[in-house]
Amino acid sequence: MINRSDLVALDSRDPLAGRRDMFVLPEGVIYLDGNSLGPLPASVPARMEDALRRQWGRDLIRSWNVNGWIDLPARVGARIGRLVGAEDGSIISADSTSVNLYKLVCAALALNPGRSTILSDTGNFPTDLYVASGAAELMDKGVRLMVVPPEDVEASIDAETALVMLTHVDYRTGRLHDMASITARAHAAGALVLWDLAHSAGALPVDLAGCRVDLAVGCSYKYLNGGPGAPAWLYVAPRHQAAARSPLTGWLGHAAPFAFDLDFRPAEGVGRFICGTPNILSLVALDAALDAFDGVSMEQVRDKSIKLGDLFIALVDQRCGDLGFTLGAPRDGRSRGSQVSLRHPEGYAIMQALIAREVIGDFRAPDVLRFGFCPLYARYTDIWDLTEHLLQVMLTREWAQERFQRRAKVT
């Protein structure tokens, strides 16, 4: 039997406990949705204020040089690179994940011509599938998207596979793919791999270089806490950088943008995947947000993340065993990202009732209650309190209230 006092003791010994002060978290809120929108890092408002008043307000256009605005996509990319095991100079921060996927899918198909499929799985996030099928149609080279169940991916890679495009952590179940094994299998068959690390970067250790990954994208407003709509990032392995081409040949991906040549000449390196003018204010916020990762290792983050997830599963077993929930996530922490999902036919209403109690997770159709555990600010006692609220919502049938049945635009 686990008691709340055991968890108070765990919090007091937690080496990451101090990190919580680096975030602005409203009193009384238990925030378990950092996998969808990371909370506001405490350093961001002052850095934004400086970017607005001093840099934009006073330095004006000189800021591109004197405040280093032009280098922000690469500088922020390098900081993200440390979190995902990327080689120096292989990541830029730009655009949205969807747009970066489009750029890299097109680049991959051009790098590996003469094959007919992009292989993905049913656990992928819809935008990834939409972008890949859209890109394949537009390129009109007879390439089509093939979508198989996650457990069939490795066996489905064959001589026709141009690109294996997967999301590392399933957004609904949290199921984690074996990046090293799938990447090796793809390479053995002559295919390239593109990993979407939306739910991995900042949540668990990733070794892009060690796994010899070809291409990757990721999101910055989830575990990286960059703020709503924060610029995403993309990775191109150094060995592909000279040959990989972006379909969006904008002027800031040019080798010499300020020569204003009439012909496009791609920049050396991953910088050629920049298209237009970077979103500076958002990049400043993201840059400040990344301070929260300075001085922590991803192994430390992972260790606590698994403990938080295991604890939640144990507490649901212990206290909510007969309330109609089923576990919608792998039980083994090593096969799971930094989230745990429960499934329940009344999942939507139950989640709304929890949110009304300021216990914030989210819901994914058709029946998934999703709880993200971000080790930089989640406490062990939060997991106890979450379970307590869940128990109350169920025992009192609070979820059955009319107000919790109405669907909002964003779930």
Ligand SMILES: *Cc1c(COP(=O)(O)O)cnc(C)c1O
């Ligand atoms: C969150 C997420 C995205 C988001 O893409 P946007 O272009 O930022 O809207 C894409 N892919 C995956 C796997 C995600 O989890």
